[in-house]
Amino acid sequence: MRATLRWAHSDLRTHRGEALFLVLATAGIVASLLLATALFGYATNPWQRVFTQSHGAHVWLHTDSAADTGKLAGLDGVDSVAGPYPTAATTVSSRGSRAAVELRGTPERPSVGSPPVVSGHWLDPATPNGVVLETRLARALLAEPGDTLTVPGTARELTVVGLADSAEPRYRPGEQPGLVWALPSAVPDPGGQVIGLRLTDPGDTSYVVQRAVTVLGAGAIGEVSTWQQARAEAQGDNRLLGQVLGLFGLGALVAAGLAVHGAISTRIRGHLRDLSVLKAIGFTPGQVVRVFLLQHLAYALLGAVAAAALAEALGSRLPGRFGDAVGVWQGLPGHTVALVVVPVGAVLFIGATTGLAAWRAGRVPPVPVPRPAAALGGRPAGATGRSRRAGGLRRVLGLPPAAPHTGQLSGLARRALGLRIPPALVLGWHKAFTRRPRSLATVARLTLPLLLIVVAMSAWTTIDRFHSEPEQIGLPTTLSVRADSGLGERQTRTLLEHDPQVAAAYPGVETAALVPGQTATIALRGLGTHHDPYPYTLAEGRAARGADEAVAGQGLLDLLDVRVGDWVRMTVGDQPQILHIVGRSIEPENAGRVISTSLDTLRANDPGLRPTLYELRLDPGAAPGEVADRLATAGRGHLDVHTVANPADGLSPLRAVVAGLIAVLALIGLIELLTAIGGAVREGERDLLALKAIGLSPRQITAITVTATGCTALAAVLAATALGLPLAHWLIDAQGRSSGIGAGIAQGPSALLMLPLGAAAVLCAAALAALPAARAARRRLADTLSAVA
Numbered sequence: 001m002r003a004t005l006r007w008a009h010s011d012l013r014t015h016r017g018e019a020l021f022l023v024l025a026t027a028g029i030v031a032s033l034l035l036a037t038a039l040f041g042y043a044t045n046p047w048q049r050v051f052t053q054s055h056g057a058h059v060w061l062h063t064d065s066a067a068d069t070g071k072l073a074g075l076d077g078v079d080s081v082a083g084p085y086p087t088a089a090t091t092v093s094s095r096g097s098r099a100a101v102e103l104r105g106t107p108e109r110p111s112v113g114s115p116p117v118v119s120g121h122w123l124d125p126a127t128p129n130g131v132v133l134e135t136r137l138a139r140a141l142l143a144e145p146g147d148t149l150t151v152p153g154t155a156r157e158l159t160v161v162g163l164a165d166s167a168e169p170r171y172r173p174g175e176q177p178g179l180v181w182a183l184p185s186a187v188p189d190p191g192g193q194v195i196g197l198r199l200t201d202p203g204d205t206s207y208v209v210q211r212a213v214t215v216l217g218a219g220a221i222g223e224v225s226t227w228q229q230a231r232a233e234a235q236g237d238n239r240l241l242g243q244v245l246g247l248f249g250l251g252a253l254v255a256a257g258l259a260v261h262g263a264i265s266t267r268i269r270g271h272l273r274d275l276s277v278l279k280a281i282g283f284t285p286g287q288v289v290r291v292f293l294l295q296h297l298a299y300a301l302l303g304a305v306a307a308a309a310l311a312e313a314l315g316s317r318l319p320g321r322f323g324d325a326v327g328v329w330q331g332l333p334g335h336t337v338a339l340v341v342v343p344v345g346a347v348l349f350i351g352a353t354t355g356l357a358a359w360r361a362g363r364v365p366p367v368p369v370p371r372p373a374a375a376l377g378g379r380p381a382g383a384t385g386r387s388r389r390a391g392g393l394r395r396v397l398g399l400p401p402a403a404p405h406t407g408q409l410s411g412l413a414r415r416a417l418g419l420r421i422p423p424a425l426v427l428g429w430h431k432a433f434t435r436r437p438r439s440l441a442t443v444a445r446l447t448l449p450l451l452l453i454v455v456a457m458s459a460w461t462t463i464d465r466f467h468s469e470p471e472q473i474g475l476p477t478t479l480s481v482r483a484d485s486g487l488g489e490r491q492t493r494t495l496l497e498h499d500p501q502v503a504a505a506y507p508g509v510e511t512a513a514l515v516p517g518q519t520a521t522i523a524l525r526g527l528g529t530h531h532d533p534y535p536y537t538l539a540e541g542r543a544a545r546g547a548d549e550a551v552a553g554q555g556l557l558d559l560l561d562v563r564v565g566d567w568v569r570m571t572v573g574d575q576p577q578i579l580h581i582v583g584r585s586i587e588p589e590n591a592g593r594v595i596s597t598s599l600d601t602l603r604a605n606d607p608g609l610r611p612t613l614y615e616l617r618l619d620p621g622a623a624p625g626e627v628a629d630r631l632a633t634a635g636r637g638h639l640d641v642h643t644v645a646n647p648a649d650g651l652s653p654l655r656a657v658v659a660g661l662i663a664v665l666a667l668i669g670l671i672e673l674l675t676a677i678g679g680a681v682r683e684g685e686r687d688l689l690a691l692k693a694i695g696l697s698p699r700q701i702t703a704i705t706v707t708a709t710g711c712t713a714l715a716a717v718l719a720a721t722a723l724g725l726p727l728a729h730w731l732i733d734a735q736g737r738s739s740g741i742g743a744g745i746a747q748g749p750s751a752l753l754m755l756p757l758g759a760a761a762v763l764c765a766a767a768l769a770a771l772p773a774a775r776a777a778r779r780r781l782a783d784t785l786s787a788v789a
Helices: 001-012 016-053 069-074 135-141 202-216 227-270 272-280 286-318 323-327 336-361 387-396 412-418 423-433 438-467 491-498 553-560 601-603 624-635 645-692 697-739 751-777 781-786
Strands: 060-065 076-094 097-105 117-120 131-135 149-150 157-164 177-181 192-199 223-225 479-483 503-516 521-527 538-541 549-552 565-570 575-585 594-597 613-616 639-645
Touching: 001 117, 016 227, 016 286, 016 323, 016 336, 060 069, 060 202, 060 323, 069 076, 069 177, 069 202, 069 538, 076 135, 097 135, 131 135, 135 177, 157 177, 192 202, 202 223, 202 227, 223 503, 223 521, 227 438, 227 645, 272 479, 286 323, 286 336, 286 423, 423 697, 438 645, 438 697, 479 491, 479 624, 491 503, 491 613, 491 624, 503 601, 521 565, 521 601, 553 594, 553 697, 575 594, 575 601, 613 624, 624 639, 645 697, 645 751, 697 751
Parallel strands: 097 177, 131 157, 521 594, 549 575
Antiparallel strands: 060 192, 060 223, 076 097, 076 149, 076 192, 117 157, 131 177, 149 157, 479 613, 479 639, 503 521, 503 565, 503 613, 538 575, 549 594, 565 575
């Protein structure tokens, strides 16, 4: 044991840089996996915590005031109900901010769907105009307990007495109204009612919704929201961040394991004499295996422990969403288990990849076996009858003779030398690809981190596309405007188009529609007219031009199990609407559960329909905030103007994630590159005497190793580009399909970015190889003879 420790200590002193790289790479990988675990927990558990604390309802049904909702309590599968509560849609304003809200009259603290109060207190009859705001709505209005809300166009004032979390769909400007709980006296003119159903089995949600619609009638149902929709929306971007981190963390873990395997294999080839000496002085094969295995397990364990300690101590102090995620994760029940399992799993994986190479080290004989030498122009000495039979078989089959494995120059290399191409380039290329299995393994190990870097860059470019080209990913307009009853259709459109920076104003309506089977609601939109159509972003099919034609998002196609070309029937109130889907649009809103047609098509079914919203396309370079302020001022309180939400705004932390992952992958690639350089230098020591004997200078000999390393890096770059770009498109489009946005959003890096990246990788490889190759080329004759021996 003492001799084993002394040899391991000596080896560590000789390869300090390699050991440091292995420790840092392991630490980066484990940190990525831990952050991914934290984000997954943060994505799911906050909503689950609120749902559990509030004893939440699995289904919320918005109906008209005349609906007999009392029948729903007796439905099979319904455990308890919340409400019904009278509701009224209105707009409130606070500190210059406005928001569309749903006032919900709640006479007492409900037992089902009871929102946990996070600030202030619940409703009190002593404050008849008091309200409790949902926390997301409160942040949008910058409101706190004690503040006063005004209702534009009236003299009403509401006092905020508390803020509460909710497990229902969250407030989204221009899409989902915010939730405001108030006493029934504060809802004097309700426009409908809402009832919540808590089920005995959440898996029966679709069946219960269908039964509820049958009992009440489709015309009485305005909107249906389920717990699955609310949970998916709450998870949103955090789940995506966790998936990205987890995917790249696992990819980096595989790359690190292969890099460790390659490093040990290369070191074994370079230390055959040392291993033979160890065997000769009494080391058993098992002891040799344990030396390599325990040494690299120690490196991996050190990096994993460092990453876990840093994540536990400093993770909650990270800025933005990452710090919040780690802070919540540290309070979850499974936190300690994950903190142990993730680092241990990473160490065991690296140990498994190390074991095979260490086993090969244990098989090194006590006396090194010399390489077979090749006779000039002939077959290698010591060729067996099997090789002769294989050669004869290849001649019978008409195949060309197999390439020799002894380093003999191929015909292509000889012809290149005949064309007076510099010998260093020819011999370097030949050296890089002579031993095909070993060369391909080196290229493959170097390709993996480069491939993941290409995928990470594609993710970065796609996020940039959401900001730089929003019209290409389903966001052709910048502002959304809603007008109250104080302005007519013509007045509103004239006011909007009068602004000098508004390029177009598309009138429209958006309403909830029941899908066939009446198990869920979708968003039905009518935007633009036949003469001035809305510029939808299409990924498949064509635009809706004729009567009853529509385009749909991927989420709706998946929900209804239909495709482009099918006809679909839905119910709006008590009126059916039948549309022909002629295209698939990229829909970043409402999880893609949107079907869109023109306003004229909807008016054909309901002639009295009037536009309730206007989507504005601005001139290039226009500032949305300034235009919104001008329109709000010109509207004199009758216009509610919001910027269209960009889904990429929530993905801003992903840029830091991608940058960190690229750094970790570059570190792993650097380890593999240094391993390949070390192996090439050691292999070159055996040929050094022959190269000097044929008259090559030390500079030319150095150029051979540099060229060989550059060719290996170039092959890895080309393979990573050829494989990484299609893989990135497939992964991004798959994520788009699963989120409901749909395929067609992926954007690969431009050639102007890929060419400098590839050139930098090749030049970096050549530069790193130059110094050790120059040192080896200038070694003394006695040292060279010793190495060859």
